[in-house]
Amino acid sequence: MGFEMFLQHCFNALTLGSLYALIAIGYTMVYGILRLINFAHGDILMVGAYFIFFGTFAFGWPWGVAAILSILAAGLLGVLIDRVAYRPLRDAPRISALISAIAMSFFIESVAVVVFTGQPRPVQQPAWLTNAWQFGDLRVTHLAAFVPGITIILVCLLLYIVYRTKPGLAMRAISKDIETTRLLGVKVDNIIALTFGLGSALAAAAGIMWALRYPQVHPYMGVMPGLKAFIAAVFGGIGSIEGAVLGGLVIGFVEIMAVAFMPELSSYRDAFAFLILVLVLLVKPTGLLGEKIEEKI
Amino acid sequence: MLEIKDLYVRYGGIEAVQGVSMSIPHGSIVTLIGANGAGKSSIIRSVAGLNKTISGQIQFRRHVGDEPVSLMGLKPESMVLNGIALSPEGRRILPHLTVRENLALGAYSRSNKKEIEDDMEWVYSLFPRLKERSWQKGGTLSGGEQQMLAVGRALMSRPDLLMLDEPSLGLAPLLVKEIFAIIRKINEDGKTVLLVEQNAYAALSIANFAYILEVGRVVLSGPGRELLENPKVKEAYLGG
Ligand SMILES: Nc1ncnc2c1ncn2[C@@H]1O[C@H](COP(=O)(O)OP(=O)(O)OP(=O)(O)O)[C@@H](O)[C@H]1O
Numbered sequence: 001m002g003f004e005m006f007l008q009h010c011f012n013a014l015t016l017g018s019l020y021a022l023i024a025i026g027y028t029m030v031y032g033i034l035r036l037i038n039f040a041h042g043d044i045l046m047v048g049a050y051f052i053f054f055g056t057f058a059f060g061w062p063w064g065v066a067a068i069l070s071i072l073a074a075g076l077l078g079v080l081i082d083r084v085a086y087r088p089l090r091d092a093p094r095i096s097a098l099i100s101a102i103a104m105s106f107f108i109e110s111v112a113v114v115v116f117t118g119q120p121r122p123v124q125q126p127a128w129l130t131n132a133w134q135f136g137d138l139r140v141t142h143l144a145a146f147v148p149g150i151t152i153i154l155v156c157l158l159l160y161i162v163y164r165t166k167p168g169l170a171m172r173a174i175s176k177d178i179e180t181t182r183l184l185g186v187k188v189d190n191i192i193a194l195t196f197g198l199g200s201a202l203a204a205a206a207g208i209m210w211a212l213r214y215p216q217v218h219p220y221m222g223v224m225p226g227l228k229a230f231i232a233a234v235f236g237g238i239g240s241i242e243g244a245v246l247g248g249l250v251i252g253f254v255e256i257m258a259v260a261f262m263p264e265l266s267s268y269r270d271a272f273a274f275l276i277l278v279l280v281l282l283v284k285p286t287g288l289l290g291e292k293i294e295e296k297i
Numbered sequence: 298m299l300e301i302k303d304l305y306v307r308y309g310g311i312e313a314v315q316g317v318s319m320s321i322p323h324g325s326i327v328t329l330i331g332a333n334g335a336g337k338s339s340i341i342r343s344v345a346g347l348n349k350t351i352s353g354q355i356q357f358r359r360h361v362g363d364e365p366v367s368l369m370g371l372k373p374e375s376m377v378l379n380g381i382a383l384s385p386e387g388r389r390i391l392p393h394l395t396v397r398e399n400l401a402l403g404a405y406s407r408s409n410k411k412e413i414e415d416d417m418e419w420v421y422s423l424f425p426r427l428k429e430r431s432w433q434k435g436g437t438l439s440g441g442e443q444q445m446l447a448v449g450r451a452l453m454s455r456p457d458l459l460m461l462d463e464p465s466l467g468l469a470p471l472l473v474k475e476i477f478a479i480i481r482k483i484n485e486d487g488k489t490v491l492l493v494e495q496n497a498y499a500a501l502s503i504a505n506f507a508y509i510l511e512v513g514r515v516v517l518s519g520p521g522r523e524l525l526e527n528p529k530v531k532e533a534y535l536g537g
């Protein structure tokens with residue numbers, strides 16, 4: 001493989017990895033606070049992608065406007081999902097919330113099939129994204145720079161919220177000790193809602209970029225990215241935002257490079273992430289940056 | 298300030314607190330003493346809104362002359378707004394947050410940055426050791442320092458009623474003395490203190506009034522100094 005070709009794969013891996021990272025953050029934040037795997041998270045990505053599809057295609061809004069509205073709407077949807085599916089089960093055994101999450105995922109997918117039909121719809125890529133820079137044999141589309149660029153901006157924004165603001169402080173406190181945090185005057189349900197909102201907004205951002213990259217939307221488009229991003233979160237150490245970003249990038253690189261170097265395995269493309277999951281669980285169950293989480297009694 | 302009347306606390310089948318009545322006047326230090334499992338934490342947690350299956354009355358008057366408000370059924374997160382703070386049993390420091398962040402969290406319900414900063418300085422002046430360690434993670438503090446942080450954090454909500462659940466737990470005698478001196482100072486600064494303790498001697502020495510709890514019932518009460526001299530108390534709680 002030539003060096004240009006290798007660089008090309010690197011750009012692809014960086015794009016895919018960024019998307020996994022954005023999605024993984026939502027899993028890790030919700031898990032960190034509620035010890036809940038939000039199975040409906042991948043479906044938010046799909047909903048976000050549909051929002052932008054209709055915003056630009058049906059209503060003819062500019063991309064930027066449609067993207068911001070779509071991200072806001074998906075954030076609100078995340079808050080709503082928590083309100084109806086998880087909050088009523090806060091004091092119930094954890095398995096109840098987990099089952100509710102699975103049900104929520106199927107519900108959103110089914111509604112999407114009914115409303116949007118099961119037919120994949122092509123997304124019209126704007127020209128400013130498909131244009132490319134040409135360096136000798138290396139061709140870098142603007143999209144390949146756009147996706148990691150937006151990802152970096154969003155991750156920095158999120159880290160700012162988590163580490164430099166009051167609600168962020170509350171979020172970090174809740175993840176260790178809900179009761180004490182409540183005692184100190186934090187309205188815990190609001191902070192949890194905020195967590196769902198932020199995670200869902202990031203997932204929608206990823207969904208939009210996903211729709212631009214593989215230019216189509218369909219009701220199950222969130223399932224596989226969701227699963228792999230979840231694996232990324234586990235790999236990075238679930239509960240850790242930095243871990244989720246790192247895990248997303250690693251999974252993206254492994255997936256692209258494995259296929260690039262072993263094209264004969266390309267039909268097993270989706271299996272690599274799961275292989276990594278098994279290895280992580282066997283070797284370091286807490287993930288790369290995760291700390292041991294004591295079961296709460 | 299705080300009136301508890303006929304309080305019952307139930308956990309499933311068992312009644313951990315059975316008809317306890319207590320009165321905490323404005324400006325006083327009142328202590329609640331009892332052996333392990335007597336129900337001390339259950340009472341103090343009920344006041345803080347952390348126990349749901351309770352009955353009886355808990356009435357609170359923030360300032361002398363205020364109309365009493367019932368605390369029954371209030372959520373724990375609204376207590377700080379009423380002027381009540383609890384430093385819980387076992388300290389419950391957030392180990393991954395710095396000392397400063399732990400203190401800031403204590404002031405979560407407040408918004409005046411200047412006042413919060415002033416109070417932080419006040420807490421640092423009460424516990425100079427916390428100031429030296431303000432950028433250190435809570436989990437890396439020694440037990441005694443964590444206890445100071447727990448008390449300081451409770452103070453950061455600027456409470457009028459400060460409730461402390463076993464602040465001397467696991468501390469060396471010298472540190473116990475230090476903590477109790479500071480509790481007295483906090484009281485002199487105008488805060489009413491409800492102190493749950495197993496260290497009966499230290500608690501009775503600083504308390505204006507004391508209640509002694511045995512298996513969920515108040516068996517004896519009176520001014521702290523008086524109970525220190527009481528033969529029954531001497532035998533059961535002060536080691537003869
Ligand atoms: N959440 C709970 N569920 C069931 N039983 C409980 C619960 N909390 C306390 N108890 C029981 O209630 C009784 C009183 O407990 P409590 O914690 O109030 O005692 P305490 O006086 O604070 O004891 P200690 O000095 O050991 O802290 C004990 O028998 C305890 O086992």
Ligand SMILES: [Mg+2]
Nearest residue numbers: 337338339386
């Ligand atoms: Mg106790």
